[in-house]
Amino acid sequence: MSSTVQKRKQKEEAKLEEQVKVDTASKICARTFEIISIAGIVFLIIGLILYITGVIPPLVPMNIMEKYWGKKPSVFWQLVSQEIGKKIVPKSYWWIFDNISHSDMIAMIGVLIFVVGVIATLVGVAAAYAKHDRRMFIVALIVLAITLYAVLRYI
Amino acid sequence: MAGEKGVYGLIAISLAMMFIVIIIAALGTFFHYPLPIDFWPISLFFLTFAIGILAPVAGVGGGVIFVPVVSAFYPFSITFVRGAGLVMAQVNALVSSPKFLRTGLASLRIGLLAATVAAGASIAGAMIGIWVVKAFPQGKYYIYTALGGLLFFIFLIMMVSKRVEFPEVKEMDPIARFFNLTGAYYEPALGRVVEYKVTRTPLALLAFAGVGFIAGMFGLGAGWANVPVLNLVMGAPIKVSTSTSMLIIALTTTPAACVYLAEGAILPLIMIPAVAGMFFGSRLGAWLTVKARPKVVRYIFLAIMLFAAIMDIYKGLHGLHMI
Numbered sequence: 129m130s131s132t133v134q135k136r137k138q139k140e141e142a143k144l145e146e147q148v149k150v151d152t153a154s155k156i157c158a159r160t161f162e163i164i165s166i167a168g169i170v171f172l173i174i175g176l177i178l179y180i181t182g183v184i185p186p187l188v189p190m191n192i193m194e195k196y197w198g199k200k201p202s203v204f205w206q207l208v209s210q211e212i213g214k215k216i217v218p219k220s221y222w223w224i225f226d227n228i229s230h231s232d233m234i235a236m237i238g239v240l241i242f243v244v245g246v247i248a249t250l251v252g253v254a255a256a257y258a259k260h261d262r263r264m265f266i267v268a269l270i271v272l273a274i275t276l277y278a279v280l281r282y283i
Numbered sequence: 284m285a286g287e288k289g290v291y292g293l294i295a296i297s298l299a300m301m302f303i304v305i306i307i308a309a310l311g312t313f314f315h316y317p318l319p320i321d322f323w324p325i326s327l328f329f330l331t332f333a334i335g336i337l338a339p340v341a342g343v344g345g346g347v348i349f350v351p352v353v354s355a356f357y358p359f360s361i362t363f364v365r366g367a368g369l370v371m372a373q374v375n376a377l378v379s380s381p382k383f384l385r386t387g388l389a390s391l392r393i394g395l396l397a398a399t400v401a402a403g404a405s406i407a408g409a410m411i412g413i414w415v416v417k418a419f420p421q422g423k424y425y426i427y428t429a430l431g432g433l434l435f436f437i438f439l440i441m442m443v444s445k446r447v448e449f450p451e452v453k454e455m456d457p458i459a460r461f462f463n464l465t466g467a468y469y470e471p472a473l474g475r476v477v478e479y480k481v482t483r484t485p486l487a488l489l490a491f492a493g494v495g496f497i498a499g500m501f502g503l504g505a506g507w508a509n510v511p512v513l514n515l516v517m518g519a520p521i522k523v524s525t526s527t528s529m530l531i532i533a534l535t536t537t538p539a540a541c542v543y544l545a546e547g548a549i550l551p552l553i554m555i556p557a558v559a560g561m562f563f564g565s566r567l568g569a570w571l572t573v574k575a576r577p578k579v580v581r582y583i584f585l586a587i588m589l590f591a592a593i594m595d596i597y598k599g600l601h602g603l604h605m606i
Contacts, residue, residue, distance in 0.1 A: 149467075150384065154391045158381035161533065165377040169562045172555050238555070239370055239544055242377065246537040253391065263462055267395045271534060274402040278538030282545040 153256035153264070157249055164245025172238040247275055290574050293567060294583070297336035301352075304330045308356040323357065324552055328560040331371060335564020339379040339529060340572045341584040343506035345561055346372040347434075348587060350501065351594030359553055361423070362416060365501065366548035369540050371557045372506075376533035378562055379569040383526035386573060387468035390523060393481065393513070394530035396462060400488050401495030401535040408499025409542035415500075421603070428599030430501060434592035437511050441585055448578065449477065452518040458484035459517075468523065472576045481517040490516060491531075498532075499539035506532050507588055525572065525584070 254268035304326045311318040331349060338345035346368035354364045383389035415422050455464070459481050467478045481487075490512045498505035506528040513524035543549055575583075600606045 150387055151391070154384045154389075157391055157530075158384040161377045161384075162381045165374060165562065168377075169374065169559065173559055175551065175555060236544060236549070238558075239540060239549060242370070242373055243537050243541060243544075245377075246533065250534075253395070264392060264395065267399055267462070271395055271398045271402055274399075274406070275534075275537050278402075278406050278541040282541040 151256075153253045153268075156252040156256050160245065160249040160252055164242060164249070168238050168241040168245065171241055175238060243275075243279060247272065247279065250275060290571055290579070293336060293571055294340075294579075297333040297564070300329055300333040304333070305352060305356055312356055312358050324556040327353070327357075327553065327556040331557045331560030332564040333560075335375055335561040335566075336568045336571065337583060337587065338375055338506075338561075339525070339565050339568035340575055340579075341506070341510075341525060341587050343372075343510070343528070343584075343587060345375045345565075346501075347505070347507045347591045349557065351591055351598060353553075353557075355594060355598060359550075362413070362546075362548045363550040363553050365412070366540075366543040366546075366550065367554040367557045369536050369543055370549060370554055371561045372532055373536040373540055374558045375561045375565045375568075376506075376529045376536070378565045379572070380526075380530045380533050382569040382573065383529060387466055388522055388526035388573070389530045390464070390466045390519070390527050391530065392462055392464050392466075393517070393519070393527050394534060396464070396484070397488070397491040397509070397512075397527075397531045398534040400492040401498070401531060402538050404492045404495030405499035405535050405539040406542060408496035408501075409539040410499075412500035413542065413546050413548070424599045424602030426500070426599070427595050427602065430497070431592045431595030431597075431599055433497075434507065434588055434595060437508065438585060438588040438592055440515065441511060441588065448521045450514065450518040450520065452480050452482045454482065455480050456482050456484050458488075464517075466523065470520075470522070471574070477520060479518075479520050479523060481513075481519050483516050483518070487512050487516045495535050498535060499542070505535075507584075507591065510584060522572070 250268055250272040254265055254272060257265040257268055307318070307322070308326055308330075310316040311322065330352070331345065334345045334348050338348065349371055350364055350368040353359065353368075354361050357364070380389060384391060415426065458464075462484075464484065465478070465480045467476050469475075470477045491509070494505045494508040494512065497508065506525075509528035509531050510521075510524045513519045513527055514521055519527065540549075597606070
């Protein structure tokens with residue numbers, strides 16, 4: 129297929145794609161999903177880097193390694209977690225290195241970004257439907273109420 | 284043609300990547316080959332990257348592949364794997380849904396309506412799932428076997444069903460008419476805009492409640508079950524079914540993820556590499572879904588379904604010492 133024919137075909141396809149009308153609620157949903165997925169993933173990747181380099185001590189994995197392989201991560205990793213961590217983080221935050229449950233915070237905050245993001249999306253979608261579609265507005269409110277219940281009840 | 288080659292190339296690469304990672308992981312887990320500790324999170328990244336490419340094409344969140352594979356080949360507790368599977372499915376759905384929503388492939392109307400029943404059921408499922416593991420260590424194996432059987436049943440239905448790519452809906456039911464459950468999208472394979480409507484909404488809502496319950500219970504997005512409900516029960520085209528399924532996953536996994544988070548069942552070492560791999564993979568997967576022919580979508584979905592069914596049945600029967 130020559131490039132001219134291919135270009136013409138692509139133009140025709142783009143025209144047909146434009147014919148498909150997408151409502152405002154869908155556009156809002158798409159945009160907020162994009163924002164929260166990027167925000168959440170950036171946070172988690174930064175968290176993973178801190179976690180692997182030992183700034184956040186890998187104490188939970190250490191317990192798991194010990195259980196399944198009968199050995200802890202190398203002394204190097206343990207030193208890295210203490211030395212680099214304590215050089216980077218102010219003294220008032222050194223409690224992070226003494227309490228294993230705080231290493232889970234990275235994951236928790238990351239997941240919370242997704243959870244709060246979905247709630248924000250549902251608020252946006254409900255607002256968009258409120259203007260012209262009462263039925264879908266109520267449906268969006270029901271989903272929002274269930275999600276909020278789960279967040280308030282369990283977290 | 285170049286685009287088509289790219290589609291098949293990407294599918295082949297992702298399948299090969301999954302296969303290699305699983306083989307190496309099996310060497311470490313079953314044959315005690317001394318793998319470096321860092322192998323596990325790094326391999327999880329590549330595994331979920333590959334799953335992320337295939338999952339949106341099949342309309343599944345990825346949990347249905349991730350949970351059976353990781354619990355079978357990796358030395359992690361099933362509770363952590365399910366927690367990670369759920370968050371991973373959610374991220375996959377959040378990443379791939381925007382493209383589907385903008386092109387009209389995913390229907391927000393159908394997705395929201397399904398979420399009204401599925402979200403509540405997923406909370407109940409997550410609570411019971413965690414309780415079963417705590418209370419009856421043997422009970423989960425019966426559930427795994429039953430889940431595998433259910434998957435296999437759906438696989439058979441999907442395989443023998445005709446006209447699943449573009450089902451013909453003659454008349455909408457009163458609920459579908461009330462909520463105006465119609466839509467349109469551009470289908471490159473046909474070179475035209477496809478308009479669709481749905482039917483049998485009450486039956487579908489009942490099925491979505493069951494799907495939501497299973498999703499929460501097993502830490503899956505349960506897209507594998509959403510797709511047949513949308514396609515076979517409601518009569519939505521296969522591409523609309525797979526795309527809307529992703530949207531439903533994004534909405535319904537959130538409440539269940541809260542339950543796992545509160546139970547401390549989300550472990551960073553497993554969850555973060557899995558989510559990161561899925562994030563990058565599903566971006567390619569969303570592109571693949573738009574480009575791929577509906578028939579290819581159907582075959583990938585069937586292959587994933589059969590694989591997951593075999594894994595679940597094996598795991599259940601193995602846990603019960605029957606094989």
